[in-house]
Amino acid sequence: MELGIRVEPDNLYIKDITVEICPCCDMILQRNIRKGNYLIRECGYCRYLDRPFGGCGNTAETHYGECSCEYGEKDYLYMICEKCKSSKCVDCKTPLSCCNKNCAIPTQCGVCRHKYEFNKKWKNTTPQEKLYLYGSKKLKILAKNKKFKGYSKYKKHELINKLSPLVNENDFPIKSAF
Secondary structure, three states, rough: OOOOOEEOOOOOOOOOOOOOOOOOOOOOOOEEEEEEEEEEOOOOOOOHHHOOOOOOHHHHHHHHHHOOOOEEEEEEEEEEEEHHHHOEEEEEEEEEOOOOOOOOOOOOOOHHHHHHHHHHHHHOOOOOHHHOOOOOOHHHHHHHHHHOHHHHHHHHHHHHHOOOOOOOOOHOOOOOOO
16 A cells, blocks of 8 residues: 655645655654545545545535545655644744745744834834835825825825925824814
């Protein structure tokens, strides 16, 4: 019987089954053999979401008729990296995945990293530089608050040029006057 290979986490890329060290975090990989199901023959009535391993169940039968998918069971070699599998964002606790390029697992998810970088940039900028971090809508609100005339027809760079000499720290964050 042929031995299949599965890795945990799913995105861990391992080229060679003889590898004993995780290519992402350099931790020792755990190995064990477990039985698992696999699809032998698909009936053609099933959609991917209708097909949990072990049969289509009632969902496929009620939508398409009789299911005749065939499943088998075989042994799989599981290669597991506990560090990569259990890593979570330090801020929001969402699961993280390694990048598969021999580098360390990030400690923050992309959303939290973006927020952190933005906040760091925000704290270190002048009021004039903060104008570049806003979109046209918010700049138009600020122009309205500053009692500009004809602000609605200005483009972003024009609004920034007009507002730059007039803004101070008290103007931020930009809020509607209502």
